Amino acid sequence: MQGYGTTTSRRRFLTLTGALAATTLATPAAHAAPPVRDTSSAPVAIDGDASVVRALERSAHPLRTTEPGGRSPDLRALSAMVGAAQVVGLGEATHGSHEFFAMKERVFRHLVEDLGFTTFALEMSWSAGLVIDAYLQGGPGDPRRIADATLAGSPWEREEFVSLIGWMRAHNRRHPGHRVHFMGDDLGAPKLGEPIFERVLTSVRETRPEALPRLTELYAALRPLDDIFAYLRKPLAQREANAARAQEALDLVTSLRAADDAHAWTVQHARNIAQTFAFATVDLADPASVTAAERLRDQAMADNVLWWQRQTGHKMLLSAHNGHIGYLSTHPDMYPRTQGAVLRDRLGRDYVAIGFTFAGGTFLTKDTSLDGDWKPVTVPAARPGMNEYTLDRVGYRDFYLDLRTASPTARSWLDRARPVYDAGSTFTPSPLPTLALGPAYDILVHLHRVRAADTLR
Numbered sequence: 001m002q003g004y005g006t007t008t009s010r011r012r013f014l015t016l017t018g019a020l021a022a023t024t025l026a027t028p029a030a031h032a033a034p035p036v037r038d039t040s041s042a043p044v045a046i047d048g049d050a051s052v053v054r055a056l057e058r059s060a061h062p063l064r065t066t067e068p069g070g071r072s073p074d075l076r077a078l079s080a081m082v083g084a085a086q087v088v089g090l091g092e093a094t095h096g097s098h099e100f101f102a103m104k105e106r107v108f109r110h111l112v113e114d115l116g117f118t119t120f121a122l123e124m125s126w127s128a129g130l131v132i133d134a135y136l137q138g139g140p141g142d143p144r145r146i147a148d149a150t151l152a153g154s155p156w157e158r159e160e161f162v163s164l165i166g167w168m169r170a171h172n173r174r175h176p177g178h179r180v181h182f183m184g185d186d187l188g189a190p191k192l193g194e195p196i197f198e199r200v201l202t203s204v205r206e207t208r209p210e211a212l213p214r215l216t217e218l219y220a221a222l223r224p225l226d227d228i229f230a231y232l233r234k235p236l237a238q239r240e241a242n243a244a245r246a247q248e249a250l251d252l253v254t255s256l257r258a259a260d261d262a263h264a265w266t267v268q269h270a271r272n273i274a275q276t277f278a279f280a281t282v283d284l285a286d287p288a289s290v291t292a293a294e295r296l297r298d299q300a301m302a303d304n305v306l307w308w309q310r311q312t313g314h315k316m317l318l319s320a321h322n323g324h325i326g327y328l329s330t331h332p333d334m335y336p337r338t339q340g341a342v343l344r345d346r347l348g349r350d351y352v353a354i355g356f357t358f359a360g361g362t363f364l365t366k367d368t369s370l371d372g373d374w375k376p377v378t379v380p381a382a383r384p385g386m387n388e389y390t391l392d393r394v395g396y397r398d399f400y401l402d403l404r405t406a407s408p409t410a411r412s413w414l415d416r417a418r419p420v421y422d423a424g425s426t427f428t429p430s431p432l433p434t435l436a437l438g439p440a441y442d443i444l445v446h447l448h449r450v451r452a453a454d455t456l457r
C-alpha cells in the first residue's frame with residue numbers, strides 16, 4: 001500500500017483509522033505482555049503515596065457492579081456529578097474489554113431513567129448508526145442481526161452491544177413517550193455505501209428537482225465508497241478531486257434553503273459524505289497530513305454530535321475511546337485536539353468527560369494484518385509509577401470519583417503525567433504512553449480487573 005515505508009507510518013495509520021474500521025497495520029502486538037517499564041520522568045514519591053491514596057479514597061464512590069440491570073443507588077452520586085450536562089462522554093481504555101462495554105449500558109440505562117437521556121452515540125459511522133436507530137424505532141430484524149450488519153469487523157461487534165441494542169429496543173416498546181435513539185458520530189468508514197447517497201438524492205428529487213442533474217453528476221464519481229482502505233490506494237490527486245466534488249455537493253444541497261426538518265437531515269447526510277472524502281485525502285507518507293486528518297476526524301465527530309444535540313434537543317451519552325472523549329490524548333502529536341476538547345469549548349459545562357482506567361487483565365486488540373482477528377492480550381497488575389497502581393490501592397475494588405472536586409493532595413497527584421494502560425486497535429506494552437488524569441477528564445471510573453469482551457455468537 002502506498003505510503004507504508006516504515007513501521008512508524010504504519011502505526012500512525014492504525015491510530016488514524018483503527019476506530020473507524022478496526023483494522024491494524026502496526027507492528028505485531030504481543031499477546032502476553034512483558035513486564036511494564038516505568039517511564040515516568042521522576043522517581044515515584046513513595047513517601048507521599050499513603051496520603052494520596054487516602055485523599056483519593058475520600059472522594060471515591062464504590063461501584064456495586066459494572067453489569068447492567070438491577071438497582072443503581074451506587075450511581076446516584078454520578079447523577080449529581082453529571083448535573084445538567086447535555087452531552088456526557090464515556091470513554092474506554094481499551095476497545096475490547098467486557099467491563100467497559102457492560103458499564104456503558106449500565107450508565108446509559110441509569111442516565112435514561114434518572115436524568116432523561118435519550119441518545120446513545122457511538123464512535124462509528126454515521127450511516128451505520130442510522131440503520132441501528134431505524135431498528136430501535138420499530139424496524140425489522142433482531143439485535144444480533146443488526147449488530148452483525150452494522151458492527152462487523154469493529155471492536156464493538158460483541159455480545160455487550162447486542163445487549164445494549166436489545167435493551168434500547170425493549171425500552172422503546174415499554175416507553176413510547178420516552179424513546180431512545182442511537183447515532184454514529186464518525187466518518188463513513190469502512191464504507192459509506194449507497195443508502196446515504198440515495199437519501200440525499202431522493203430528498204432533492206422530491207423538493208428541488210432542478211438541482212438533481214448536477215448533484216447526480218457530482219455523486220456519480222463518488223458512490224458508493226464501499227471500502228475506504230482500497231480507496232486510499234488511489235492517487236492523491238484523484239482523492240483530492242473527489243473531496244472537492246463532495247464539498248461542492250454539500251454546498252449545493254445547503255444552498256437549497258428550506259426551514260423544514262427534512263432539509264436539515266439531508267444537509268447533514270451530505271455533510272457526512274463531504275467529511276469522509278475530505279478525511280480520505282490523507283497522505284499516509286506525510287506525518288503532518290496524518291495529524292491533520294486526525295484533527296479533521298475529531299472535529300467532524302464533535303460537529304456531528306453538536307448537530308444532533310441541537311437538532312433533536314436530546315441529552316446524549318457519547319461512547320468512544322478515552323482519547324476521543326477526553327481533553328488530552330496519550331498521543332498528542334497525532335491527536336492535537338480531541339473531540340472532547342472541541343465539545344468542552346463549544347458546550348462548556350454542558351459537556352462532561354468520564355474516563356476509564358484499569359489495573360490489569362485481558363482485552364482484545366489486533367496485529368499487523370488488515371483482515372486479522374481480534375485477539376486477547378493480557379497485561380500484568382499495574383506497577384509502581386503507573387497511575388493505575390496508586391488508584392488500585394484505594395479501598396474499593398471498582399469506584400469512580402469527581403476529579404474536579406478532588407482535594408489539593410489528590411489534585412497534585414492527578415495533575416502529573418504517568419504511564420497508563422491505553423489500547424486502541426493495537427497495544428504497545430513498552431514504553432507505555434503517559435497521561436495526566438486530572439486535566440484529561442472530569443470524572444474517572446477505575447476498575448480493578450477487566451476481561452476480554454464477548455465475541456458475537
